Structures are given as structure tokens and as C-alpha cells.
Amino acid sequence: MRNKYFLVTLFLLVANALFGQSTPIRGKVLLGNDGVEFVNVYIKSLGVGATTNMNGEFTIQVEKPGTYTLQVSMVGFKSSQQKVVVPQSSDQLIIQLEEMDEGLDEVVVSGTMQEVSKLDSPVPVEVYSANFFKANPTPSIFEALQTVNGVRPQVNCNVCNTGDIHINGLEGPYTMVLIDGMPIVSGLGTVYGLSGIPQALIDRMEIVKGPASTLYGSEAVGGLINVITKRTDAAPLFSTDAFVTGWGETNLDLGVRSNWGKKIQSLTGINGFYYDNPIDHNGDNFTDLTLSKRISVFQKINISRPQNRVFTVAGRYIYEDRWGGEMNWNSGFRGGEEVYGESIYTSRWETFGTWQLPTSENINFQFSANGHKQNSFYGSTSYMADQYIGFGQLTWTKTAEKHRVLLGMAYRYTYYDDNTAATSEVDSKKNMPSKMHLPGVFLQDEIKFSEKQSLLLGARYDYNSIHGSIVTPRVNYKISSADKTTTLRLSAGNGFRVANVFTEDHAALTGARDVVFEEELRPEKSWNVNGNLVKKIYTDSGVFVGLDGSVFYTYFTNRIVPDYETNPNQIIYANLDGSAVSQGLSLNADVAWPGGLSITTGATLMDVSVEEEGIKTRQLLTERFSGVWSVGYEFFSLGLKVDYTGNVYSPMRLPLLGELDDRPGYSPWYSIQNIQLTKSLGDKWEVYGGVKNLLNFTPAANSIARAFDPFDKNVDFATDGSVIPTPDNPNALTFDPSYVYTANQGARGFLGVRYTLNR
Template structure:
């Protein structure tokens, strides 16, 4: 008699309790007998990946938690073998299609597992606002707009967006001082004062914004960055001559509940970004962001006696409220506060040396606040009021030279949008008030009396986009401003767009006019160093410019599912009344005057965006340009402007390891540098140079991520003698003649003075970094 039959026989002769014992024993025996076959049996998952047009070949189907997957054949079929029974999350992806994720039980009960994927060109479907002040897809925008999602900047994490933009084609963060490391953003070779900075579409509107506007924004709250190259004065007014950078923060309903990102470098830099989403009642959501940056480790690797990197302590708090209203009308309010204390100088400098003439240091204390928002009026149609107000206080010493400044700007704008038939009309009125006061001759009256600058700038603008056909549109706009100091200013523009039937090719043509009213002391750090006297040769008139741009975008999908995108532009900008600082006539002065001639910025740029099903992604770009000044028939290259620049971001995901490798970098051709005279023995041009970085990122589930790598792999740094006479920052060993010119002496044969403006690249060499991210969705 077998064991099973004996158990059954015994159960019939025992009581009720005995029957239950026998049943349990019988179940255990059956489980033990069949378990090896159940536990170790292997299954396969078969299925298809389909699109509305038919089967998809070369689509990726992966089970990330197991690190296994398959690629579909010509009929869209796939098979993943050797799977244990269980529930799995399956993801299908292919370039040009929206990824699909579904949960499935293996083995499946019947039939095949089917994925249905929809075609999607993500780059063209992205919503942009910077080109037209209206939310439209990138494809529909007549104005070329470059969009960089937040994930783009994670490939090379930096303490601020100012540094992050080093990998954007045609955009270069320029450090303007070897000592305090402040800088601005160059777009297509035009300096920072020509670049307007916006947050959520609202202008911060000040030259100081290109220095401090991109510092201290918590990157964990940023959704994307939009870059428009070329004049945007028709919509945004003065300072948008070279282009604009629009920082778009995350919508509250899409933001994570909590996010944290912290990293440290081998130099001792520590940066932390925190983001929190909150809800107040049923109708109010908020985003709170905090950025903390700390660097307190003086380093002098080049041996010139000065800090290679400015020491900084920065705290920035960002708060945004989004209020739900009837009929979906918009109502958002946001604000930011930045407090920063930075210094650079001789290694032995201490706080007690601030403002003294024995140990040189540049100490800059900055307090900046901003508030901005939009309110859609409860009236028929789309009528919105937008506002931004900011204040900036700076208390600085450049050696023994004190600079104290107070700037306040208030901006309000009322817009009305109406779409009727083939027309999309935008009308608006704007007003801007600018208050500026400092302790320099710029705000002095008769050389003694303090006379702060106050400028009123009311204006009105109109824009209409006419749909010529489903594939063509024409946008025209005009703006009128009245500057209380300089009178009437008119700025027109025209844009044309043509899209191919399959939407894979987009052609754009634009022409426009820009203007700018300059304030030297808020825009040019060199004017503040105290190393040179500032001289105004005349009363500065507003700058004017005309710009034209041809842009062609081409999207290519290969038979294997790989994707290639090309974006090329030809640009030309012509300036009159260009304000140019003259460093060369007198080495002890900076002479400001309107150019008696013209200035031109022209060139070509090309962007490549490619992705392969293997997990390799490439974003690369190159710009070739010529920025020159022509006065009295003499043409010269603009200072600190490269002819060629290239950038790249190469990423590869190793799915089996959950590891991502990012290789980023840039390369720049020689730039003409400011010398102190014919005897200055420093090189007139910078060398070719490249800053390259590598990073590894490992994800642990949906919440944790660690990353680390090496920055400046080639260990490039500028020449050690970039600061002229670093050993004599107060010019105690320099002799001058009766005209203020330096006299060559045996101790100073090259007739140099202390000068930190000879700078074209950061002084930081190779260094490692490590960071961690944590997110609760």
C-alpha cells in the first residue's frame, strides 16, 4: 500500500480531528512532491509590438527588474525566455514613439501579450512660450526656440544654472573676473547685457540678472530651459537684444511631493537642492525650493598668490503658489530671495582686511529678492495681467574701492489674446520703472550731489499670427516704447514658418529689431574692480540692432527605429550705437562710448540630436561665427569672443546594470584678450581649450539615485600669469607719468599694472564629485 493510500485509509478510521490532520499531511505531501517542478520550471513571454501603421521592428521590450529583454523582429514579435512564474512590469520603447509600460502575470493565461504604441515626436510636441508669449508646441511656434529639459542638466551637475549652460550650443557662461568669478551669459558672441533672463515667462529685467539671475535657482524645481537666440525686443523690450533665457519651473500638479539633490566636489564645494510640494485646502498648491551652496576652502594651484576659486556662501529660497480658479483661469504667484557672500583675493586675506589697502580681496555681499506672477482676469476672452518686481542690494569692496548699489525694478503687463479663424492676435500694454543708485559718478550730479537714476518706460505691442495654410504661417509684430530719458523707440519683427506634410521638416525665417539702454555699472564687472578708472567719453545713446535668422529642422527615423534630428541656423545681427568698453587706449582706464560705426555678429550653428535603440544618445552642436567692430574703416575682432565653439552630451544606459554613463564637454577656439599695452608680454589670444566631464549614475528603484564622476578630465587651466602683477595688487611699485601712463622701469619693464580682467576660462582643474538624489512622487 502506498503512502498516500495509507494516509487516506487512516483518515477514514479516525475522528473529525484526525481527518483534518490527515488532510493537512496529504496537502503537504502533494506540495513537497510537486514543488521542485513548480519552483524551477521556466516560462517564456511572447508578444507583439504594434503601431497604428503596423508591426514595429527593432522595438525594445525589457523587464528592468530582471535585467532581461528582447528586440522585436520584422513582424513586431518578441520572446523573453527563462522566466520564473510571477508578476512583472514590462516596458516597450522605441525612438519616435511614446513608451508603454504594463504589468503582466507569467505565464499568461491565453493568447499573446500585445503592446500598442503611438507615434510621438517629443521634441516637436514640447510646449514653449518664449517665442510668442503663448503656450504653443515647438512645432507650431514660428520663432525658433531651443528647449532643454531638466534631465539634460543632470548629465553634468553644477552648483548653478549659470555653469550648467556651458553645454548649450551657441551659449557660453563667461567669467569676467579672475578674482571674484562673477560673469554673464554670451549668446552667439554677444555679451551678457544683451541677454534677458526670465522665470516662468516674466522678465527679471536687469543687467545684474545675467550675473545673479541664474544663481541660486533650485534645480530640482526646474522643468525646462527655453533659449531664443536673436532680438526679442518686440515682446520683451530692452535687454532682449541678443536673446533670452526663460527658466520654466514645474507645474505644481506635476511636481514631486519631495525631492532632494546634494553633491560635493573634491575641492570642498557642497551644493544642496530641496523641493517640497504642499496643498492648502482644495484650491491652493505650492512649491517650495531651497538652494544651499558652501565653499570655504582657499586653493591656489597656479601659484599666483590668489584664490583660484571664489569662496561662497549662498542661500536661496523659492516659493510658488498656484491657485485653482473657475473655468481654469490662471493665477500663480512666486518669489525668490537670494543672500550671497563671496570673496576672492590673496590667500592670506581675512574679513579684517575688507576694504583695506594692505591685503587685496574682492568681497561681494548680495541680497536679491524677486516676486512675479500672472492673473487671468474674470472677463470674457483671454485677458491676463503679469507682473514682476525685484530688488538688488550690493555691498562690495574691490581692494580698497567700495561699491554700494541699490536697484529696484517694477514691471507690469496686460495682454489680450484672441484666436479667430486663421488669425491668432496678441495685444498688450506694459510699463517698467527702474530705480538705480550707487556711490559712483554714474549717479552723481555736478560731481558732488547724489542723483539716482529713475527711468519710466511705458509701451504697447501687437502681434498677429496668420495661418496661410495648414503648413504655413506668418507672424508679424511691432512694439512702441517711450523711454523717459531717450524718447520714442519702435521695434518691429516678422517671422515665417513652413512645415512639410509629414512634419519631419520645418523651415523658419525671422527678421527683427532690438534696442537696449545700457547701465555700465550693473553690466560690466570690469568697471568695478578699482584697477582702472571709468571714463565716459559722451552721453550714451540707446543701442539699436537688426537681426535676421534662417532656421531648418529635419527629423529622420531609420528603418531600425533609430532617430536623428538636425537643427541648423544662419544668423546675422547688425548694430548701430553699439556701446563698447575701450581697454586699450589707456591701460589705466575703461573708456565707454557709442561706437562711431557699426558692429556685426554673424555665423552658422548646427545641432545634432540622435538616439539608438541600443541605449546610446548623443546631443552635439557647433557654432562658427564672426563678431567684429568697424570704426573709422578699421575692423577688429570683439574681445573675449571665440570664432568656433562645440558642445556635446553623450549618454549610454546599461539596462542590465541600471547604470547610465554621461560624457559631456565643450571646445573653444582662441579669443582676443585685453592687454595692458604694447609691452604686455601675455599672449594676445587664448589657446584652443576644452572642458570635459564624465559621470556614472545608478538608480535604486524609483526614489534613490547616486551619481559621481570627474570634471575637467583634461585638467585645463588658464596661464598662471593671467592676473597682471598679482604680487602688487595696489600698484605700489608702479610709476606713472603726468598723463597717467605707466612708465617702464627695471622693476616693471612691461609697464603693467594690477589687472584681473585677462580671463577666459575657470581656474579649476581636474576634480572628482559625488552626489545623491531622492524623490517621492
């Protein structure tokens, strides 16, 4: 009997040893014939991984048999995946690494309007992937850009929270926003079109700082932001990203890839945003955050053609109902003078695409069109506007020996009509919609002297139906070291902008001020010079350091500067009788360690000033110093990532309402910081959450002047429109929400979930 028990026990022990023990996955990571140390090898679905030793070898213990995906990554090399079956059929896996200069040498298009390697581009282009923005999830592109060096989302109104994007201190009208290279977001869309782009469909954003008018025409004076959507053949089969905040904001992104027959690939995206929770933490009886209900639908299709010729068409529709104002406002008060509210209904459609002509030459026709209808009230002041923009462009590229030539013709038609003085005949009630024709032609030649050195020459001629001929040249020079770890770029160029004040300046529409034009506005022109130096450092321990520094100088003539200070009840527009300058330097630094820690940081020091009649003044709402950072650490064994992001800004000059205004003339130093934890649940699910605005920073409670009297019923005015000080109004103030530099939204938690199905 004892022998029988002994045999049973022995059998159980052997079975446990055979079936209960883990199975090792052994492998070796090579670069050519040499083993590579400090490479991360990870099985995401199990949350286990290892780092290679000095011989490039690794071992991962797996508890149960199955088929798993190994993820192999190291800074400076292309990430890869490899299937492995446990138990393994071979004793050791061999994995080959492929170099990819700093891991960021993507194909870019924004700098030259042609697909080129980022490393080879003579124009400095900053690229930010979708993963970069996941470190601080936001419901709109406008907010997402808050951690990009030298780029600042500027809130322009304390009530309706509309805003624009500043690049190197230049206001939103100087920034062109493109979707897949097409000028979709402009005019009225500069304010409202940055919302509702489904971020689940965004592949990357390319940012060019400095004038790009030579290729893109008007509005690209300060720089451009090109939102690149995912290819229809590379997007996930299905993806969703949803989150909710402690304030009650709810955001949902959906993406679906499908095939319509054998030749048509489709990509569909939906974005929904809902916030209907009036909050007034600063006690001024106004909503701290604008309430909004938004729906956006995006559709992109790719049609397969012979010889892989391109034919892509996309479209988007967005509708938004937003309001901000006194806490007891509702739609019944819309347009009245009892309770103040700013209510905006926006309906907008867009379409764009590219068709490659069926010729032996590389000729492409690109097109875009958009319509924007706005129905809004700012208190009792109505603003009803319609805008239609049509754009077509034909480009021909040719590569011959050392030259890469781009020749293009473009035409842009802009129709704009509203119920303000901007589109009415002088001294008449007759309506006069603005109709602007802007044909142009451009030529660019990239001369490649060698693998290390190239020169780009370009020029553009436009004829504006209102302002006449405009010429914009540019030159770019690039030289790299033999190992491509050091690259120097020098550039000089010209930009121009034809202003349409009423589609760009929200302060002109609040009803709080009258708009005065001292003269017929002439096009602004600018000259820019820029130097950019990129240095990549690889250490023996596997640490990567990337440095990207720039100096910039932009000189403006005919600058259009709104004057808020001469008369506190007016905004006076005129071309500057003098000059304006934006100058400074910036530095980006990326550091990554093999163990999972990565740091991206940047700082910009600049001086943006206006000089007129020998007097130099700082531009309003422009900081001298700004800094951003994003710190991430991944715990591979736990499938957990921690992201800490933030920014810091130095004081900005703020628009006061006269000499008696007792509010500070400058904003304080301030910082918005966020923290997030992301947990992977297998290959498909992610759960994330954290806290935004950790320091709970908000502007002063008196940011809205005379919030208790939004219709100026108790303000006395002189015959010239100026305000008369009275015992009830000793500081001679009027209701004004333009004293604003950042949002009033304080600290709040957030929680979200992502699901991605690739096949």
C-alpha cells in the first residue's frame, strides 16, 4: 500500500514539474552580426519582458503554452513584432534590428509639399505622433497642442472660450491649419474648425515654424500645422477612445476601417463631445467653462487605380451648439438684454482630396472646399455669417540628376457674408458680400549637391482680386555630417496675409466694443530668417539624446494691430505706421533610456514687439518665455505607463480698459500640469485616468470686467464714446471678457478607455 501511495505522489510531483513550470523563450537581438545590448523585448498581452545583455541575449519566462507576439524596441531603431509559439520549435530566436535615425525619420510633406525623409528635408519640420498626444488626452486639437514647444493655444474670450493657435508668439490668423495638406481650417474655421477632428483617425501632426507662404499662400505667415490622417490601409479595423472628466465633460472618438468592394477602402470617424454642467468656481456669476454639444463625422475613401495612382477623397461635417454666460441663462434669453449669454450655433462641412492624373508624369490635382454657417448672439448683438471657400491646385514634380522640381498652379475663391459693417456698403444698408479670387503659381527646385548638402529655392506669385500682385520668395540650405547625427538648416523667406478681421477676432464680436477702421487695410508682409541645428547622441549604455535648437527673426511691414487701449469701448484697426518684430530662440530635447523612461522637453525665449513713432511696446497676450515637458515611464512587467506633462509661461501684457483700470497689467507666471496612468489589458484594451491642472491654477476672479453689469446699463459714456468715472464706476470700466490668457477651468480628474482591433 505504501508503494502505491509513493507512486501516486511521485506521479503528481512529476506532472506538476512538467505542466506547472514556466517555459523560457530565449533569443538574440543582432545588428548585422553583432549582439545589441539594452534592447527591450516585451510580450504585452502577458505583461512580461526582458532587456538584452551585452551579447544581445534575452530570456522571458512564459507560464503556459500558446502563440504570443514579441515586441522589440530600442531608441534609434525601428520597432518590430515577431510571433513566437510556446513551446518553441527552435532553441533560440534571432531578431535583426533595423536602424531608423533617432526613431523619428518619418516621411514628411509639409515643408516641401513633397514626400521626403524628415532627415533629408531642407525645411525644418517638427513631427508629433498620435502617441505623443495620448500622454494628455483632450477633446480637441486646440487643447492637444498645449505641450508643443513654441505653440500655444490662446483662449480669446472668458465667456465662450473660443481661441486660436499662436506659433512663436504670433496670433492665430498667422497660423495656417491644414488637413492632409489641404487648407481646410481657415477664416471662420480658425476659431471653430479645430474642434471635432476625430483624434482616433489622426496619424501625426507636422508643424513648420516660420513663413510658408511660398507654397501655401496667405495665412501661412507665422507657420503651419498639418494634421495628417491615417491611411485607409494602415488604420485599425476598429478603434474607440472615450473619457469623462470630473467636471462632466464626455468625449467619444470612433474609427472604423472597411472595404467597399475590391477597389475602395474606407475610413470612417465620429467624434462626439458633451458638456452641460454650468460651473462657477470663481464666483463672478459667469460659467467658468463654455457648455457644448458637438458631433462630427469624418469619411475618407481611397480608390485603387492602375499603376498605384492616387485617388483619395475625404469629407467632414461638424455641428456644435455652445454657450457661456451668466449662470441663470437659458436659450429663452438668447438675443435679449435681461440675462447675458453668448450662444453660438455652428454648422460646417468640408471636403478635400487628391487625384493623380493618368499620365507618365507625376501630376496631381488637389482640391478642397468648405462651407461654414454661423448663427450666434453675443448678449444682444447678433452675428450671422456664411463663408464658402473653394480651392484647387495642380502640381507637377520631376526628378532629374541633382534636381527635384515642383511646379504648381493654385486658385482659391473665398465668399464671406455677415450682418456687420464688414460686408455692407459705406453709409448704406446695402449688403455687399466679400468675394475674393486668389490665383497663384509657384516653383520650387531642390538641388542636392551631395548626400550631405542641399539647397532649396522657391518663389510664388499670387494675384489678389482686391490687393493686386504679391510675390513671395524663399531659400533653404541644409548640410549634414557624414554619420547624419548633426544637421544644420538655414532659411529665409517672405510671407503675406490678407486680413479679414471679422472672421478672426472674437473680441470684435462680443458686443462689448465697437469696431473702427481708420483706413482700408493693406496686406501684411513679413521677412523671416531662421537657423536650425539638430544633434543626435547615442551613448554606449543605450541612452539616446536628441537636441533641436532654432533661432528665428521675423520682420513685419503693414502689420495690422488691433488697438484696445485708445478707447476702452472700441477696437481700432489700422495698418501699423512702423514695424513689428518676432525674434527669439528655442530648444527641444528628447532623452530616452532603455529601461522605459523618456523625457521630451522644450523652451522658447522670444521678444514680440511693435514699434511706431519711435515707441516700442510688447505685443499683447504674448509671453517672453515658455516651457513644455512630457515625462513618461513604462513598467513593462505591469503593463503600466505613467505620463507627466505640463507647461509654464512667463507674464503676458494684458488688455486694460484705460488708465483707471486697477487690474494687473501683466499676467502672473503660471503652469498647467497633468498626470496620467495607463494600464494595458492585453493587446486590445487600455484603461487610463489621472488629474488635469494638478496645481489648480485659474486666472483672477475679476478677469471679466463689470461681470455684474454685462449690458453696461449703469455705465456713463461721453459723447466721444469714452467712459465717465462715477461713484458707482470709479475705474471707468465697461463689461469686457477679453482680459484673458488661459482657461478658467481648475483641477479635475478624468477616466477613459481605449479599444483597438487591428484585424
